Amino acid sequence: MEHLCSLGANNKKMAMLRESQIMKIHYITGVAAIFVVAVHIMMRIAIMPYGMSLEYENVIANYQNIPYIVLLESILVLVSIHGFNGLRVILLELRQSKKWEDGVTVLTIAAMIALIAYGTRTIIIANGLGFE
Amino acid sequence: MTEQLIEKIETMEKKHEKEKHQREKEYPKSSLTLKIYRANRRAGESPHYDRIEVPVQRWTTVLDALLYAKAYKDQSIGIRYSCRMASCGSCGMKINGIPRLACYTKVSELQGREITVEPLSNFPHIRDLVTDFSQFFAHHHNVEPYIQNDIADMQEKNKLTEFIQTPEDVDKYLQFSYCIKCGLCYSACPTVATDTQFAGPQALSQAYRYFIDNRDTAPKERLNLVDNRHGIWRCHFAGSCSAVCPKGVDPALGIQLLRGHLLGYSKNEKKVAELEERQKRD
Amino acid sequence: MVSGGLYTICACGEKILEMEKEVADRNNREGMMGWLNPRRYGWERVSYWLQRLTGVGLLAYFIAHIYETSQIAGGPALWEAFLELTQTTLGHIILIVVIGMCVYHSANGIRLIFVHGGKGLGKPGRPDYPYDAVSLNYRQKSGIWIALILALVAMLYGASVLFGGE
Amino acid sequence: MTTIAHDVLIIGSGLAGLRAAISAAAVDRKLTIAVISKVQVMRSHSVSAEGGTAAVLYEEEGDNQEAHIYDTIKGSDFLADQDVAELLVKSMPYEIYQLDHWGMPWSRRKDGRIAQRKFGGYSFPRATFAQDKVGFYEMQTLYDTCQKYDNIHFYNEWFCTSILHENNTFQGVTAIEMKTGNFTIFKAPAGIICAGGAGRIYSFSTYAFSSTPDGLDMGYRAGLALKDMEFVQFHPTGILPSGILITEGARGEGGYLINNKGERFMQKYAPGKLELAPRDVVSRSMIREIQEGRGFKHETGVDCLKLDLTHLRAERIKEALAGIREIGIKFSGTDIINEPIEVRPVCHYMMGGIHTNIDGATEMVGLWAAGEAACNNTHGANRLGANSTSECIVWGKITGELAARYATGKKVDSINRKQVLEEEKRIYDGLFHGRGAVNPYEVRKQLTDMMDEKAYIFRNEQELTSALEKVRELKGAMWKHVEDKAKEYNTNFINVMETDSMLRTAEVLLVGALNRRESRGAHARTDYPYRDDANFLKHTLAYFTGNGGPKMTWYPVAFTRYAPVERKY
Ligand SMILES: Cc1cc2nc3c(=O)[nH]c(=O)nc-3n(C[C@H](O)[C@H](O)[C@H](O)COP(=O)(O)OP(=O)(O)OC[C@H]3O[C@@H](n4cnc5c(N)ncnc54)[C@H](O)[C@@H]3O)c2cc1C
Ligand code: HEM
Ligand code: SF4
Ligand code: F3S
Numbered sequence A: 001m002e003h004l005c006s007l008g009a010n011n012k013k014m015a016m017l018r019e020s021q022i023m024k025i026h027y028i029t030g031v032a033a034i035f036v037v038a039v040h041i042m043m044r045i046a047i048m049p050y051g052m053s054l055e056y057e058n059v060i061a062n063y064q065n066i067p068y069i070v071l072l073e074s075i076l077v078l079v080s081i082h083g084f085n086g087l088r089v090i091l092l093e094l095r096q097s098k099k100w101e102d103g104v105t106v107l108t109i110a111a112m113i114a115l116i117a118y119g120t121r122t123i124i125i126a127n128g129l130g131f132e
Numbered sequence B: 001m002t003e004q005l006i007e008k009i010e011t012m013e014k015k016h017e018k019e020k021h022q023r024e025k026e027y028p029k030s031s032l033t034l035k036i037y038r039a040n041r042r043a044g045e046s047p048h049y050d051r052i053e054v055p056v057q058r059w060t061t062v063l064d065a066l067l068y069a070k071a072y073k074d075q076s077i078g079i080r081y082s083c084r085m086a087s088c089g090s091c092g093m094k095i096n097g098i099p100r101l102a103c104y105t106k107v108s109e110l111q112g113r114e115i116t117v118e119p120l121s122n123f124p125h126i127r128d129l130v131t132d133f134s135q136f137f138a139h140h141h142n143v144e145p146y147i148q149n150d151i152a153d154m155q156e157k158n159k160l161t162e163f164i165q166t167p168e169d170v171d172k173y174l175q176f177s178y179c180i181k182c183g184l185c186y187s188a189c190p191t192v193a194t195d196t197q198f199a200g201p202q203a204l205s206q207a208y209r210y211f212i213d214n215r216d217t218a219p220k221e222r223l224n225l226v227d228n229r230h231g232i233w234r235c236h237f238a239g240s241c242s243a244v245c246p247k248g249v250d251p252a253l254g255i256q257l258l259r260g261h262l263l264g265y266s267k268n269e270k271k272v273a274e275l276e277e278r279q280k281r282d
Numbered sequence C: 001m002v003s004g005g006l007y008t009i010c011a012c013g014e015k016i017l018e019m020e021k022e023v024a025d026r027n028n029r030e031g032m033m034g035w036l037n038p039r040r041y042g043w044e045r046v047s048y049w050l051q052r053l054t055g056v057g058l059l060a061y062f063i064a065h066i067y068e069t070s071q072i073a074g075g076p077a078l079w080e081a082f083l084e085l086t087q088t089t090l091g092h093i094i095l096i097v098v099i100g101m102c103v104y105h106s107a108n109g110i111r112l113i114f115v116h117g118g119k120g121l122g123k124p125g126r127p128d129y130p131y132d133a134v135s136l137n138y139r140q141k142s143g144i145w146i147a148l149i150l151a152l153v154a155m156l157y158g159a160s161v162l163f164g165g166e
Numbered sequence D: 001m002t003t004i005a006h007d008v009l010i011i012g013s014g015l016a017g018l019r020a021a022i023s024a025a026a027v028d029r030k031l032t033i034a035v036i037s038k039v040q041v042m043r044s045h046s047v048s049a050e051g052g053t054a055a056v057l058y059e060e061e062g063d064n065q066e067a068h069i070y071d072t073i074k075g076s077d078f079l080a081d082q083d084v085a086e087l088l089v090k091s092m093p094y095e096i097y098q099l100d101h102w103g104m105p106w107s108r109r110k111d112g113r114i115a116q117r118k119f120g121g122y123s124f125p126r127a128t129f130a131q132d133k134v135g136f137y138e139m140q141t142l143y144d145t146c147q148k149y150d151n152i153h154f155y156n157e158w159f160c161t162s163i164l165h166e167n168n169t170f171q172g173v174t175a176i177e178m179k180t181g182n183f184t185i186f187k188a189p190a191g192i193i194c195a196g197g198a199g200r201i202y203s204f205s206t207y208a209f210s211s212t213p214d215g216l217d218m219g220y221r222a223g224l225a226l227k228d229m230e231f232v233q234f235h236p237t238g239i240l241p242s243g244i245l246i247t248e249g250a251r252g253e254g255g256y257l258i259n260n261k262g263e264r265f266m267q268k269y270a271p272g273k274l275e276l277a278p279r280d281v282v283s284r285s286m287i288r289e290i291q292e293g294r295g296f297k298h299e300t301g302v303d304c305l306k307l308d309l310t311h312l313r314a315e316r317i318k319e320a321l322a323g324i325r326e327i328g329i330k331f332s333g334t335d336i337i338n339e340p341i342e343v344r345p346v347c348h349y350m351m352g353g354i355h356t357n358i359d360g361a362t363e364m365v366g367l368w369a370a371g372e373a374a375c376n377n378t379h380g381a382n383r384l385g386a387n388s389t390s391e392c393i394v395w396g397k398i399t400g401e402l403a404a405r406y407a408t409g410k411k412v413d414s415i416n417r418k419q420v421l422e423e424e425k426r427i428y429d430g431l432f433h434g435r436g437a438v439n440p441y442e443v444r445k446q447l448t449d450m451m452d453e454k455a456y457i458f459r460n461e462q463e464l465t466s467a468l469e470k471v472r473e474l475k476g477a478m479w480k481h482v483e484d485k486a487k488e489y490n491t492n493f494i495n496v497m498e499t500d501s502m503l504r505t506a507e508v509l510l511v512g513a514l515n516r517r518e519s520r521g522a523h524a525r526t527d528y529p530y531r532d533d534a535n536f537l538k539h540t541l542a543y544f545t546g547n548g549g550p551k552m553t554w555y556p557v558a559f560t561r562y563a564p565v566e567r568k569y
């Protein structure tokens, strides 16, 4: 049955991922984020007093620790994906036009990539700082 | 949570309900004021409120009051109504700020001596209390709300017989087919408030109604139909649809159950109903 | 041919394409004001709004946090200078709010992940008058309250760590 | 002025209209079908039907079609056309199953088959039901099924005002789009009037507020005959003060009617069937009880009796009569599980309508009528409960198909411009721009209250005559004006047009009632208390004559196998 309805038409536009796949990723990244963020915060307060953990040497020392780097990087990726997709959802609901929707999609993806790149840069540099 | 706490709250609410009933029994004959939203955009009339005094009794509904006002105070009030018994879905409007059916809301249930009536929000406004439902109906249309089955259209030559459906099979979808398309849920939903293409609670719960009916053989297609940018994922379980639904449809429930299938939490175990062999009649 | 309506409709939906008009008609939409109004609609509506608010808040904090931590690349002096900027009373208060948001958003998020799949909502049945929606049950309300309480507890704990240490 | 062309026009979107649309659309997907309705399509009055739809489904369990035919004819007090009743009964099982295939949530028995319950006047539990919202679910099923067809076009909220015709051939209709107020011409070679009943000419009535006789009146003004209009069914159980219906299903499930002595008084009047005697019998019995002082007084001061369901199990009520319970609590303040509910006979159905033959064809070429607006003589002088939705569906299907076949390959070349101008003059000059001091709503109220009083269950010469005088007086009063001058969604204008048609239809009804000097079925005359087969075993026809009263003639009843006998239950 050929129906020219907006739902069907929208389906055609969604070339990359189905909305259900996106939202599954949203949920999974959300749940995963809980664990990594929890570990991250624990390390801020459980190993040494909070104030101390923020001292330059301690922070740099952390960046020498490979498992910790992995942790930070995964927080970065998971939370960025989750957060920017969340933002995309809210913005998509705000206005509806092809221009706006395409813009929102491109911008949130771009912002996500930029943030991940920027955060990764910090990790690489901080890691490098320790070897000097 | 502790069961007791829940129970306590529930009994409290029941008591409150009972008191409301009592209050209503003692409702005096009197009059009150309707504060009616008036506007006719096309004719260039800008929005304002009219206050009209009407006599009321214990059983007077807001619709009765409005029709009285229309007949004897201001005949130009624009209002949509038909069945006056909460089964056609015409008379949805915001009464004291909440979407309700005018014919299903007794003035005695409302607090205060003044009742504010406004058109449903989220529907394009036409005039006074009347709004345009075409987009709402279009959303309903878009979820393909009919049984899809090769033998849905009976051939007259076929043996006359029904699909075998147990009462339990019926109960799975019956609640959702209570929907009278009054649009209250659509008016209450916060996503609909901003997303003009979101299918909305009514349409999505109807998608589930046909999805779970075991006479239907197109569950996959139905899931695909709602799985898109302005489809089922734009429901964030705000629950307001179910809070205002006058018929107990609980669209929020239908939507989440349908999404359970999309997420793979639930499997569609429904066995397609069979036709019972029967003697052909003349 | 026309029939009544903005988005002309036939049973066929022949003209429903009009719904795709670049600028859809927003006449009488509640807009962002519609996100609010818990007064009218109960706890689930509160949860809807808080989940958004905290989500966006967390994202904003997260971006700020990435920027903040990037200062480490500038060497010890810059890092200390920046720490001074953030380790103020205002900075601590913001951090406490973030903790609250994070806990609420996560706890409520877990609830939502179940609910969005129809878990914990009860079963459809034949509604009895007066109709109470089974989906708006006490399990959901309790879930929201628990998330709120957990957030409060976490904020208190955060306050004790941040302010208590001085 | 816009002209909209289609192949088939369906005026009215109740059960009959929607069923007709589907069957017409299925004939040929290239035909375009317009469904025009003065309410939004799925809001038609049919959604209010509660109790059931009659059909013979379980022949293996003892039912048979012969019995259904005879029950219908006997219920009609032998005024039904017997071939028509037979067609109804034979077509129904198919329709029930077809609805099932389209998704109708019929209530089921334990074994998964369609359930049926007892209904008044039947010899077998034959009312197929879906809880107590049968009409609603049927409407929903048909409306949703319409969504399958891309050649069905819905015109929501277009008010039809007149039929266009030339040389006794249908050409189209004129209509006003309520949203914009535009006057528009629809043209099509074929049309079906499915505009429903006229019950709002009574003020104590189960009907939706939209059930005014504008459809009937449209046909009447176009020269079609109105048939058997004097037969108005009064349903025994309407609640007070609104007149909302408590379905006969409540008695089918085992409810009792009691008087103020606590007696099940139906034992006196219909010992064989008790509460499940046909409606005319039960209603008359109730009025007798009231007249003899055994009624209750409702707090509004109206006399009534009580319907007792408290002896039924609460689960059964919640299962099969949930809607009624809701209505009772909401609109009458009574929970039927705990207390008997106050009821009174209430205007419920019009046996009469536009005169058609067994195929639903009217006297005009290219025009059919189906549903309550039509009178194809299924119900005679009294309809059995649950037979009306059946009739709507069966003749919806038949007329839809016939109209579509007829329309295939035809086109309307030109329409009768003169009629269009006349119609414009009638409604715009005569009503919209009219002048007068009398409030049209007051006229409506006086008319309906008067009908309640003088053309109720028991009638007599004197009251009917004074009623007729009153109608003519109201017709002449200075009320024809519309206060609201806006074009957009002008319900004031619509209401005035409705009132105009109500007055004309009420007149036909009263003249018919005066002429029928006998008591038959729902028409009970205290001055002629017996059935008179020698003089009145025939249908009444009324033709429009302009401003004078209707021209009345008679029309024969079709018999096949059943000779009239005395009707006893
Ligand atoms: C409360 C109640 C309960 C009932 N229960 C039962 C039952 O249990 N079983 C049973 O068999 N029967 C029952 N009946 C009777 C049955 O419901 C009706 O006879 C039947 O629904 C009539 O359907 P219809 O399609 O002819 O017209 P309706 O459903 O009345 O529809 C009329 C249509 O015509 C349209 N229309 C009218 N005038 C115009 C105009 N001028 N221009 C455009 N459109 C117009 C209206 O908008 C509407 O769409 C019940 C009736 C009532 C009142
Ligand atoms: C820590 C950083 C986090 C950020 C920056 C973040 C950000 C966001 C944003 C912006 C939204 C959009 C709000 C909306 O769609 O209504 C959102 C939604 C959501 N988040 Fe998070 N979130 C975070 C953590 C989490 C966690 C830990 C969970 C829990 C498992 C979670 C679960 C959810 C859920 C379920 C939604 C709702 C999606 C919906 O309603 O469709 N989030 N989040
Ligand atoms: S789901 Fe409820 S509120 Fe929404 S349209 Fe249907 S009946 Fe109305
Ligand atoms: S109110 Fe809206 S967000 Fe979902 S639960 Fe209901 S559709």
Ligand code: FES
Pocket: B081, B082, B083, B084, B085, B086, B087, B088, B089, B090, B091, B092, B101, B102, B103, B104
């Ligand atoms: S008038 Fe029909 S629902 Fe209110």
